[in-house]
Amino acid sequence: MCLVGFAYKVWPGYPIVIASNRDEFFNRATEKASFWEDHPAILAGRDLQSFGTWLGVTKQGRVAFVTNNRNLRIPSISDPLSRGKLVSEFLISDLSSESYSKEIEANADKYEGFNLFVYDGGSLPVYISNRGGRRSVIEQGFHTLSNALWNTNWPKTEKLRSKMVPLYEDNFAARRNEGFPWEKIFEILNDRSMADSEGLPDTGIGKEKEKALSSIRITAPGYGTRASTIVAISEKGEVFFWEKTYKEPDAEEGEIVSYRFQIGE
Structure with missing residues (x-):
């Protein structure tokens, strides 16, 4: 997954809101979001190459997501462990956020x-990275994450922030029980406009590729946004989960699945 907006204790009625896009090669086998047969408490999509996931929730209210941290100037390691397993193994476990992140911190060089x-x-x-970011507790506010450290200001993360923050600041509908604005968030996650060349990050892939990856939704040949996912957890412990999947990078329409459940039931 390559872009996440995370609203923590700022959205009326929903202390946790996640809006995310997973970017991946379209020829990589993937299952759309569902409750897993081998771990029925987990709701997530699934990568069928490593059998991990990029984002998931559980019936107990556990939540996790991962993005790759892109810097081609850092040499690759041999036989790395699956980053998708970082998410799935946390969701399966009963470890606290702090305990699990400490375990990962001790083995971070294997990824x-x-x-x-x-x-x-x-x-x-808790947030943790093996690219210079210290393990840290997340505070109240709206946060963004792409392929750099937490809250790094890239054009796409700043655009996501600029669109999401007014949405929840103006969202008094939640207080009037008019529903959560998931359709509007999907519109935001479908923004395919690229950033200007000025201000693009330099991760070692060249300006042309940086620009191609600068939009909220990526539509490059053979590679792009495979799935957009929204998770909202209400003050009453209800979990709302929407996923829109695309079959092709430039597909106009996507297939939507949705789930709703009460934590602990």
């Missing part, structure tokens, strides 16, 4: 660059 978010449903959420 290619990653950014990992974990929340156990009770204590504070």
Whole structure:
């Protein structure tokens, strides 16, 4: 997954809101979001190459997501462990956010660059990266994550922030029980406009590729946004989950699946 907006204790009625795009090669086998047969408490999409996931929630209220941290100037390692397993193994476990992140911190050099978010449903959420970011507790506010460290200001993360923050600041509909604005968030996640060349990050892939990857939704040949996912957890412990999947990089329409459940049931 390559772009996440995370609203923590700022959205009316929903202390946790996640809006995310997963960018991947379209020929990589993937299952759309569902409750897993081998771990029925987990709701997530699934990568069928490593059998991990990029984002998931559980019936106990555990939440995790991961993005790759892109810097081609750092040499690759041999036989790296799956970054998708960082998410799935946390969701399967009963470790606290702090305990799990400490375990990962001790073995961080066994993975290619990653950014990992974990929340156990009770204590504070934690972020950890093996690319210079210290393990840290997430504070109240709106946060963004792409392929650099937490809250790094890239054009796409700043655009996501500029579109999401007014949405929840103006969202008094939640207080009037008019529903969560998931359709509007999907519109935001479908923004395919690229950033100007000025201000693009330099991760070692060249300006042309940086520009191609600068939009909120990526539509490059054979590669792009495979899935957009929205997770909202209400003050009453209800989990709302929407996923829109695309079959082709430039597909106009996507297939939507949705789930709703009460934590602990």
